[in-house]
Amino acid sequence: MSIRMKSVLGAVLLIFFAMITTGCWNRIELNEVAITSATGVDWDGENWIVSYQVLIPAAISSVMGGSGGGGPKSPIIVYSTKGRTIRDAIMHSYSESPRKLFFAHNRVVVIGEKALQRGVNELIDVYFRNSSTRETVSVLATPGTARRILEQFMQLQAISGAGMKEIILSEMKNTSILPNIPVYQLAMEVTGDAKSAVVPEIFVSGKEDTSSLESFGTTSIPSKLKLGRLAVLKGDKMIGWMNRKESLGAAYLRDSVQQSYIVVPCEDDKGNTGFNTIHILKSSTKVIPKLKGKQLAFTADVQVTGTLMESNCAQDLYKPGVIQSLEQGGQQQVGILLQEAWAKGQQMNTDIFGAAEKTHRKFPKQWKEWSKNWEEVFKEAPLETKVKFRMARMGLSNKSFRYLMDKKEK
């Protein structure tokens, strides 16, 4: 065989193999998959109920204002399957869906309260064992059923699964009250030294559901998906909730505050009271374990930088004393937040602040003993707060508007 013939034959063979081995046995067409944007997990006492929010690509354009006859159609469909395990439930989806569920674009997993009380071990195992699911999916808790959350439409976002992820990211970035907890972080927290974790709450605010597109025919909708409290887990099971104030305190102690707001009471020269709103631009917390005699204690060293956003006290911001009082007010408020969160954690007997890890790092020898009954050690440990509050900016006005008004009256 000539060299030329060999080359041609080789090329033909290469093209042939390239064609028959494309994606091999795992090839899947786009029109064969059901893309899930959110997953819900509930527990009915005996079985897992897994709900899926599946995209209907053709309908998305009609909701977004694109062309298409017959008016807007729902861009999502929600359905549930039941099984003894989570994967067993997902397998049952093949019996009722013409398409295979595709989880790569899943943005959130919502867990119902009962399922959270049963434990998240199985869910974490599913996420780490299967390559189709992603560990970066955000975890949310809900007091009712997860399915109800998945059924809600959202303003400004056609796909509520993606919208829920955006809300939690926005909340974390702008107020820091609730953290975004991806699956891998949840796994890290429940397996950490303290074996405790937190999950943000999402709930339906309003009496009626917004599960029909007709609700969007008016300027207000009957209900909204809203972030609320913080679910607290001990081991892998939920044991209670923290309110938003305690949650913000916990965020300071966990050093997860990016930006936030704080309302500080103020009083002018005449004794009139009001409030200053301070935008927290930067925050950094160090929780330092210390030994006082034989007792373990903690010091929270917090550095906060803020800017004044609103003031309704008559105050001249040029006066150094005013700035000082603002900073003192901020210090006091942050200190109160920290103490309330710490007390709540101790009351719930759960260390969600990472105190166990810090203690393990600082006192590795003693930790071997403390780790045997960490709950008791943590419960007895007092927290001392040292807050350094710096007002970096006062905004575009050097005096409050009320100060000018009061002066005019004189």
Added chain:
Amino acid sequence: MKPAISTAQTVALIQSAITPTMVLALPSVMVSIAHHDAWISGIVAAIVGLVMALGIAMIGRANKGQLFVAWMESRFGRPIGVTVGIMLGIYYFNAFCVIVRTFANFVSDIVLDATPLFLLTGIMVLVAAFTVMQGIEAIARSAFMVLLLIMVIIPVSVFILYTDISFERLIPVLDTNLVRIAVASFPPIGLLSEVSVLLLIIPYMKKPASCLRASLIGTLLGSSQLVLVILLALTIFGQQLVPLMSYAFVNVMAIVEVGEFLERIEVFTVSVWFLTMYIKLAVFLFATVHCLFHSLRLHSERHTVIGISILAVATTSGEWPRNMNTGMMATLVNMPVLLIMNIAMPVLIAIGLLITRGKSKQKGGMQGP
């Protein structure tokens, strides 16, 4: 035979022969033994690896340009030379099969779970056989290009992951029992001993005298990547979670999420790792063919490659019915074999070389390749 491999290409070959299997499964095994001090085990293994690399290069320097089997025959006589060649050939064949199956298991776990195993192993062996047929020079050139890619992807990966890294997770240092730290260093020491493949490569080097440098730098690159993957896994996920992960380096890259425009970048890391794995396959198949071809005085190298490849496809598809068997084989069971063939045998060769030094001088040096 015309020497054709540069020192830089030899470095690339050595690091490709060591790194891919080491960074794949070992981090989670090591963390499960040495907990958050596993990175210290990695450093211990690196030091031992450098000593081994030094020893192998010193032995290799005694070779004045002969092919390995011919060198063994000329120094120890034909029976011993042939026996050493066949033993190494069988060892490299066994190692090649374990690597192919480990690679196929990974591909199957990550993306192609429905594709039959024999097809995956078949394609991998086919690619390796094709590369080997192009000669060691082609493998070396490819290895160097892959090394350049690694040099790009590592700093980029660390930069992207920087915000997720928390060095506090490594504290307290030396919290784990020293025995556990030592035990955790054994699996990587076993794989670092694969630097002994240098003994087969030296005759093809343009500057055999620089084999010491190539050996040390190649080992250093390989062990640095292992320590880096362990450090990333530990500082991102912590010691409790890493043992849960079969392929920690994939999980590390999988968490990258920058807005909605940069995610699932583990695909790029895995793609580069795939390339290093193919180089490793080619190096080990080359070593198998080289040892058996010259020991058994075969006439056609091409047919030797084809025969060994068919046997390898059959072995890798049928030998281990469960993936876990290969995992155990690659990380723990194979260790004594690695240590015997890559450490004990070179030590015996070194002793033999010292004993026969006088004989070599009498002969007046070696003939050229």
